[in-house]
Amino acid sequence: MIANIASSGNSQPAKGSGRFVNAGILLLIVLFVVILFGSCNKFLDTKPVDSITPETYYKTQTDLDRALAAVYDRLGDRRTYGCGLWGFLNFSDEFYVKSQPTGYMSNTLDASMLELNRCWEALYVGIERANMLLDHLDGAAVPDSNKNEVKGQALFLRAFYYFVLADNFGAVPLKLTSTKSPLEPNIPRTPLPEVYAQIVKDMKEAEGLVKEITYYGFGGRISKSAVQAMLARIYLTMAGEPLNDVAKYADAKEYANKVIISGKHALNPSFQNVFIRLSADEYDIKESIWELEFDGNNQGIVREGGYVGSWMGIYCPNIDTGFGYDHVHITAKVYNVYEPNDLRRDWTVAPFRFVPNGSGTRAPVTRTNWSATQIYERSVGKYRREYEKARPRDQDFTPINFPMLRYSDVLLMFAEAENEATGPSAEGLEYVNKVRRRGFGKPVDVADPAVDLPALGQQDFREAIRAERFRELSYEGIRKHDLVRWGIYVTTMQQQVTEYQTNMPANLSDAAIKQASRVTSRSVLFPIPNTEIAVNPYVTQNPGW
Template identity: 50%
Template sequence: MKKYIISLIILTGCILPGCNKFLDTKPEDFVTPEFYYNTEADLERSLNGVYNRLIDTYGRMYARGLFSFLTISDEFFYKNVSTNNVRVMDFDAGQLDVGKLWEVAYQGIDRANLLLENVHRPAMDETKRNAIKGQALFLRAYFYFVLADNFGAVPLRLTATKSSLEPMQGRAPVAAVYASIVADMKAALPLVHDIRTYTSNERITATAVEAVLARVYLTMAGAPLYETARYADALTCTNNVIKSARHSLNTSYSAIFINHSKDINEPGECIWEIGMYGNQQGAAQLAGGVGIENGLECPDDNIGYSGGGVHPTARLFNLFAPDDLRRDWAIAPYRYAIAAGVTSRVSYTPAQVYDRTAGKWRREYETLVPKNRLYNGTNFPVIRYADVLLMKAEAENAVNGPDGEAYEAVNMVRRRAYGKLPGTPDATADLPAGLSKADFLLQIQDERARELCFEGLRKHDLIRWGLYLSKMQSLATEITATAPAAWKYAASAAKNVTARNLLFPIPTTETTINHLVEQNPGW
């Protein structure tokens, strides 16, 4: 976001570039913990360094990877990519993007550990200290959630690295990693501020903790742990977010993403966003690629360049009813083309399903100029209120069956999708009454695909539901049988998926130096 002021901090040999709406800071000299953590400002800058790893320079976290090439599922494919690429699931344990994801997550964890070990040092207001501690606890847990979600069992490091000579650690069981995630998030909850304390949603707040913890619980309720008692925990968390009255649905689906592109912060719908800054020009290196990596095709730099690499599958397109307003926003109905020096929109025909691109974030709405071809300051929403409502419906169904509360939660999301008022029953938008528990879950699964497509959640959802392998295998068959000849390569990723792809490989960079870490099956 444009209000961020950037600081660069070097701590115990680690570079901690930070971003902060609240502090105007200057670069610091070389320091060590015993001489550094002496003021509130020191703690804030250190906290910024933890947040920073969510926007790593390499783009493997939320600058690009975690909503695009690291989340391949049945919702999209990459144009003109068919072999030897992570984008078509053709890679090994030496793949650079996978290795960087592991590396950056552990950098974030180590920074959080260092902050937590020194948060007591300055004389300062205890409420402010607690808020910093709570955010650090949550972020440590969240980095572990990313790791466990993508790699399974991982080393559980809860103290800062003091020396390269420290003993290596093996992989903690997945259940132990999730137990640590839950413990940290629950400990963070009473410490962090209410979202009304801030003018943006880029900081971790009480409702952000509850919302993400609900996601964690639903994950634990499914594969690979199948701790079904966690559905009740997820239901409690979603109910707490709803009852807080801090959040609500934006009445316009498209406005959510236009606001991101315009750099307008909206804490109502978007509970927690990753704050991007600038366009990677100048000293600040906190830009991302939202709407570029996954944008609609446009060759004009003035409008906002995107190669339009991310294309929806016909399966995703066909999930939408024609009068569902989300379809032609999430999936672009046009592209930009230049003819005789003039840029104009070119609409897709009804038959051109595979030609279309992702369209949620459209660079034509960006206000920061000049526009960079590879970077922008568009924020990414980690979790939205619509997601909370759909999680509420799923958890309610699991605990109590498809009761009135479950129906109302999902119907609120659907009513907006059809241009109706979220709180008013509508026969066109609402799910049919009388669904069985199993059929209601199927409806939730499709609704999450429609509402949250291109937001990095579909692969995660399919894996926790135990559906990823079967969905990808059936997708390969569908595309091969029905896609136009020029687009049959769109099945490449699906064809390459096997049981091993439920997890990423442990990177070669880790297994080479840490012989206590065993490789994931199949890699």
């Protein structure tokens, strides 16, 4: 299947993407040529000039922009970062799904699961589109500087798609050129170190080609900061499970430091405001280094809405207020990880829900606080639809952008990488304390003994950083990834089973226990989809599946 993905495959229109001319229209044009010239020879000698092929496309700046938009497009697929990779394919100790005892929303994974198959497919379609753009970029009649910028974007996105695949599926077929024929041979799984080596190679080349974030002025485009921050994340991943290449901690520190010393980024003084601005479609390029763009309510011609805030958001039965499903609930572990007076808790974990006063999706609602003991009943609060500006609101689709990389993550990555490479330092401690001060509503650059961590040894600082990542980055699609690279995903989820059995209300615990208990040693990697194995005899299944 990898060798045969069609470059034009698209389940929904891509932003700004070109469309292939309908074959029926082309046939009519050819018939007109036959009648007009009345010559078989003329007909045989005439080449259609109105069809779009790789050889006739990729010629103008508009062509390149549209092709690049098509590469970006797969990021927002519902099975990738439209929902799956921060939601129903990302089960961890952050959340449980309340009302789905079976199916993909209950952590019931297998190699035949449609949503998992489509996640794999969407990622490889993104790679194929990037390969097509890279293969034909040199033929464009545009300045070299423009070509280089587009090339950097495409290289980053190809590398990122491979990173997501490797992170979730392990070794995968590595394909670096576009498909020229459906008869091309199938590709076996490439050893994981080779996949990561290519990811790093692409990212490093992209770093020298893309522009600074201040040039773009918004976080939806890949900037130099985004490349450097993502390289820090990739190197941290390589240093942890399963590669355990501890030399990469030094590289992770280097690339996190590049972002820090660039002077282009800073923490937003308000943790809450980071997410208000995401909901309101307001860019904050100092804090939000890369965000996945969604737009509108999916009720017009252009349909680029997402599920941020509806699938994972505050429970609300009213469309006009901002509909939120009662699927995703927080865990007591998230709630309890916050210290007293940490303002992040009541923003990350919604302290209220909207209670209907009548029936129907436009019945009035009342904002009602949860009691102190109602913990597992609460919703995720980071993505609040009440700040949406698009009208009318839709029950499912929102314009809320999803945070892919934030500056606070970079500061915490620096501290972690340095601590693992050489031990704790005053600099790494200060970066963690900046994040903490902001969480408590304090000035980030002013030392505050009431909230600052003291100097700690390596093991204690390791645990402090991990706890801080949990507080700061919950529900941003990174928690499971962290637990896996730390080598504690399975044990953490087994502990959650005990927690649910012991402390969770009986009317909620059944679904949560089943979801967490399905995480076993095989769950560190997804199964290779059956659709791939069925067409590619060189691809073997992951252990346990």
